[in-house]
Amino acid sequence: MRIGLLGTGPWADRAHAPALSRHPELDFAGVWGRRPDAAAELAGRHGTRAYADVDALLADVDAVAVALPPAVQAPLAVRAARAGRHLLLDKPLAVTPEEGRAVTAAVRESGVASVVFFTARFHPGTEAWIGEQAERGDWFTARAQWLGSVFSGDSPYAASPWRREKGALWDVGPHALSVLLPVLGDVRRVAAATHGPGDTVHAVLDHAGGASSVLTLSLTAPPAAAGVAVELRGEAGVTLLPEGAEGPVPALVRAADALLTAVRSGRPHPCDAGFGLRVTEILAAVQARLDGDRGEDGTPGRGTPAAVRSADPAAGPTAHRAG
Template sequence: MLRFGLFGTGHWAAETHAAALTAHPKAQLAGIWGRDHDKTEALAQRYGVPAFDDVDALIDAADAVAVALPPDIQADIAVQAAIAGKHLLLDKPLALSLPDAERVVSATARAGVASLVFFTNRFHANVAGFLTATAAAGGWYGARATMYASIFEPGNPYGASPWRRERGALWDIGPHALSIIVPVLGRVTQVAALDGPRDTVHLLLAHATGATSTLSLTLNAAPAARAFDFVFYGENGVERVPSGDGTAVQALSLALDQLVEDVDSGARNNLCDVRFGREVVAVLDAAEAARRQSRTVRLPG
């Protein structure tokens, strides 16, 4: 049984992380820490676990940490937990800067702990199966991703998030798009970017395989224009990525299966570990530079 300390008290922490950790047969929710004392107490009481007011104390009380906090706060806690020898269940994006992502990767490697960055769509069983089969088929030379979300409507639990308002779709849902495209087309080597109406960002990516892809992303689509669509083009035709066939809690449960297996086996080769999280941050960072400088940016490596 792997004891998890949960960091965060928002909607995602309460309705996804805490729910999945409580229900998982090989995980135990050891306690909760949050930046708001009252919310921490309320969520801890709801799930029948201790509320912590000290980060170190919760890290010490757990075998692993689950972080559902803004990415800049997540990075510091992840480093702290890794140094203490705790395994990591993190959210996307790994961090809001490449240096912070590098710090997490370095701390994780030095400590030898297991890590997983939760990209929701990658952990729907039918999507994961599709990506494995599609990557194995090969011959893909292009992809198109459209993610037009509309989170600023009344009642949306993510619309007031300061970091989402500041960083927009590129950093919030861009990681989801990359988590689908990169496993099939390979590592991103070049990025060009252009802004559009309603806070849309359009990316043109070159991949190490020679393929190219386009991503169109916004958090501020007109409600009637919301869309979620991924299409691959190749020598054998056209393949559309299926919609996830489960809930976010079920997806996180599958992610927990993989993390627990990595911990038990000692393996450190999870495809969605912090190294992949850093790779995604590198693409997002390059896209920011491409937008700002109106040029194509090459990624190192």
């Protein structure tokens, strides 16, 4: 399958391009970026072609991988789907439910396959753990801490404008939800949300399975405090998400495998665009609580729990699937 890459930033350089280059069943056909010089440099290092025009790239490939900010990704994903190109997308799918709905509509209407790259979901140990806990189905509560030091440490992503604007909720929040939703079920309402130090966000979620979860998300944690922890408590006791030692490249190779399987089988992957839309809807509900709980002087206030409804009831079952 001929695949092109949209994006030339650090994530495209460190994760997408190496994964596409090494995949045995992909022909890495070209790179397009908003900075032509960066596209030429990245393409040169991987022995492929730089495209100055995105539509020219779309005309030459069967699929695209997208490593761009979500507000840029969404309209380009619509464009690619309407051209009949399969989609390997990044999280978050979009930063508004309306943009996410446009992507899922284009995917549905064109019949292309889609996979959204939630890194943890493509680590075999994590996916096996999620499956085991989902089968139990007796969880009472959960907590998920996704703490990064992107803005307080030495990270190649510290200069990312969209991360600085949207913060941890939209950058690492999708990872936390991608693990919790398959185990605890869909989110019915955001029971509470508040700001912490830096860009830190705390959110309490009410799940369809009856459990509640607490999320703590940050990109401004001290480097010594950074890390990921997910804990479930229920009738069977306590279980923790196993630590993953792999980097993003092997996980992206597996995500490409998943896209190929979806193309060949015609069956949607659990992390398709519909699931990506549902994550976007939940994040938007948390964001609304955060925005609504700040008074005119910017100080935190109190609001009522916010129900989380699908913005795309016509998108079919994938818009509501928990992954």
